[in-house]
Amino acid sequence: MRRTFLSIRDRLDGTGIILSGLCMVHCLLGAVLVGVLGLGGGVLLSPAIHRVGLALALVVGLVSLGFGVMRHGRVGPLVLGGLGLALMAAAILVGHGLPEAVLTVMGVSLVAFAHIRNLHAAC
Template identity: 85%
Template sequence: MRRTLLAIRNRLDGAGIILSGLCMVHCVLGAVLVGVLGLGGGALLSPAIHRVGLVLALAIGLVSLGFGVMRHGRAGPLVVGGIGLALMGTAIMAGHGLPEALLTIAGVSLVAFAHIRNLHAAC
């Protein structure tokens, strides 16, 4: 049972890393495609995409990073991930533009780093 829970937690951390990377790609490509080429603004900048992404990031981040603290006793990954998630939430409130992109990229970078540290702390 314990091995199964560890495998699930590791998969959640992996999903968090992938989701962070996809979010960063979406942010950068969205800025390039919309800002430079004027393409895809309606779909790429949809507030629904950002809200769903944040909800997924919150769910995966809090569960996997929280389980990590219970397993290895190190709160650092949870704190760093929490700061990243807060930056992502702030980005949604900032509206579209450079501040949103910078806050999102900083946030997802911290969340991905937290998931990586969480995986390493469990070893």
């Protein structure tokens, strides 16, 4: 039972890292495709994509990083992840453009790093 729980938690951290990477690619690629080529603005810049992505990041991040604190007792990854999630939320509030891209990239980088630290702290 405990082994299964740990495996699920580790998978959630892995999922968080993957989601962070996908978010960063979406942000950077979206800026290039829309800004430089004028392609895909309706789909890539849809507010729904950003809200769903943030919701997924919140659920995966808080669950896996929260379980990490319970397992290894280190709050650093949770604090770091929370800061990254706050930056991602701020990116949604500022609207499209360079400030959104900068906040998003900083946020997802912190969240991914928090998941990596969470995995390492559990070892």
